[in-house]
Amino acid sequence: MIEVDAGLRQPVAPRTCEEAGVSEDLVLQLVTKALHFAGESTGIGLANRLGVPFTVIESSLNLLKRDRQCEIIGGAGSVLGPPSYRYRITDAGRTRASLFLDHSQYVGHLPVPLVQYSAYMRQFQSEVQVAAKRASVRKAFSKLVLNDRVLDQLGPAIASGHSLFIYGPPGNGKTVISQAIRNLYVGGLCIPHAIEVEGQVVRIFDPVNHEPVNGYQPDGEQQGTGFEVDTVDRRWVRCKRPLVTAGGELTLDSLELGFSEAAGFYRAPLQMLANGGVLVIDDFGRQHATPRDLLNRWIVPLESRVDYLTLRTGQNCPSPCSWCLRRTSGRATSWTRRSADVFSTRCTASRRPWTSSRGFSRTAARRGACRTIPRSCIR
Numbered sequence: 001m002i003e004v005d006a007g008l009r010q011p012v013a014p015r016t017c018e019e020a021g022v023s024e025d026l027v028l029q030l031v032t033k034a035l036h037f038a039g040e041s042t043g044i045g046l047a048n049r050l051g052v053p054f055t056v057i058e059s060s061l062n063l064l065k066r067d068r069q070c071e072i073i074g075g076a077g078s079v080l081g082p083p084s085y086r087y088r089i090t091d092a093g094r095t096r097a098s099l100f101l102d103h104s105q106y107v108g109h110l111p112v113p114l115v116q117y118s119a120y121m122r123q124f125q126s127e128v129q130v131a132a133k134r135a136s137v138r139k140a141f142s143k144l145v146l147n148d149r150v151l152d153q154l155g156p157a158i159a160s161g162h163s164l165f166i167y168g169p170p171g172n173g174k175t176v177i178s179q180a181i182r183n184l185y186v187g188g189l190c191i192p193h194a195i196e197v198e199g200q201v202v203r204i205f206d207p208v209n210h211e212p213v214n215g216y217q218p219d220g221e222q223q224g225t226g227f228e229v230d231t232v233d234r235r236w237v238r239c240k241r242p243l244v245t246a247g248g249e250l251t252l253d254s255l256e257l258g259f260s261e262a263a264g265f266y267r268a269p270l271q272m273l274a275n276g277g278v279l280v281i282d283d284f285g286r287q288h289a290t291p292r293d294l295l296n297r298w299i300v301p302l303e304s305r306v307d308y309l310t311l312r313t314g315q316n317c318p319s320p321c322s323w324c325l326r327r328t329s330g331r332a333t334s335w336t337r338r339s340a341d342v343f344s345t346r347c348t349a350s351r352r353p354w355t356s357s358r359g360f361s362r363t364a365a366r367r368g369a370c371r372t373i374p375r376s377c378i379r
Contacts, residue, residue: 010190011112011120011233015055020235021113022196028060029100032089033107035070036097040088042075047083051109051193051234054083061087069093104201104264109235111196114317121275121320124189125305140183144176158184163302163325167284175245178280178326182243188213189276190236194265197309197317201265202257209273210239242277244323246270248286255297259312271298271307274323281325298325 014020017027027050034049035041043061047054061082064070070093074086089097137155157164158181166174193205246254250270258267271279285291301307301321308316 010238011116011236013053013231013233015053017056017059020052020056020110021116022110023199024059026196026199027057027110028063029104030107030110031057031060032064032069032093032097033100035064035087035089036094036101037107040073040086042086043083046087048234049108056110058082064089064093067092069096102264106194106201106203106263106265109193111194111201112192112233112235114195114197114319117192117195118318118320120190121322124276125322128187128189136184141177141180144173144180146173146177154181163298165284166326175280175282178278178282179243179245181324181326182241182278185241185277188238188240191239191242191276192236197266198311198313198315200311202268202309203265204268204272205237206268206273209242209244210237211242213238213240242274243280244270244274244277245280245282247282248288250281250287250289250294252289252293252297257309257311266311269307269309271301271321271323272319275320276322277324279323279325 017024020027030050031046034046038045038049041049043054043058046061047057050057061070064087065072068090070087070089072085073088075084134152134155137151137158141151141154154177164178164181166178168174191205191210194201194203196202254270256269258269259265260267281287281294284294287294302325305321307319307321309319310316
């Protein structure tokens with residue numbers, strides 16, 4: 001199990017490559033590429049760029065010095081030792097860096113291995129619960145004009161932590177309600193800049209969808225002494241619980257790993273960006289993919305809480321699936337009802353329809369209520 005700070009739920013900084021969970025070859029590649037773009041840097045500066053203590057990259061710098069691919073140009077007399085030395089890449093080092101860049105142009109924080117990421121998400125999910133008490137629900141939706149009956153129905157559904165399906169006429173607040181659900185997810189979680197899967201790098205942290213909490217600084221600006229022991233792992237960014245929204249632009253390809261031929265590394269699929277938070281599919285049914293294809297893609301991950309990442313080599317790797325799906329649709333057509341019924345059969349434990357004849361919106365949850373909400377409840 002990954003070592004996590006109990007108070008912050010943030011992983012503890014590794015002291016060696018073994019504790020970091022990555023190979024020394026990957027560390028060497030990233031150190032060489034970082035030094036190539038920097039030209040020259042202190043040992044502490046390189047460690048900060050990779051988000052690890054200096055002890056993790058020290059052996060890689062020693063190897064580059066031995067092969068005369070970098071040299072020390074200052075700071076050798078400092079009492080701090082190697083972390084304060086200034087390293088400069090040589091022509092031989094630039095040649096080696098070019099070979100590494102031909103393979104992958106990823107330069108940045110040292111990736112977190114998939115096994116550590118999965119362990120963190122499992123531990124996080126076991127410790128964190130949704131605050132779905134009556135007072136919490138009212139506070140989360142305080143900016144919306146909602147009937148108490150609606151709030152009393154949404155509370156149990158949200159507390160279940162499973163999928164919700166809301167449909168009704170345009171402009172009645174379906175999307176706003178779905179997005180406001182994130183307010184019930186108290187606290188934050190840590191998201192790695194990137195993960196390593198079978199030697200491949202997958203970038204996860206996305207400034208568009210992930211909102212860092214106070215104290216985070218951009219790449220290369222987070223300061224350290226180079227001798228950190230049992231401090232937080234700076235390969236992870238502490239963020240608010242994510243809210244990822246997709247509309248008509250959603251395709252099946254965006255739900256799979258995307259490989260960039262030019263950059264040489266992968267982008268995370270949409271549902272992985274939403275891990276630990278909420279994934280909202282707006283205007284469900286207007287996507288390029290059919291509703292049946294989208295629901296079939298999500299049935300197994302939502303049931304087993306495990307998704308599978310497929311590399312371009314064809315290899316499948318299990319990945320944690322801890323997001324909650326919220327789907328909104330403006331059309332209560334026959335295909336919408338059929339899709340909801342099929343999905344509810346697999347992902348809903350009970351269905352108790354509201355008896356009002358004016359019902360226009362349905363909320364489904366695995367352990368919560370699945371009811372229609374009267375039109376008069378939302379204004």
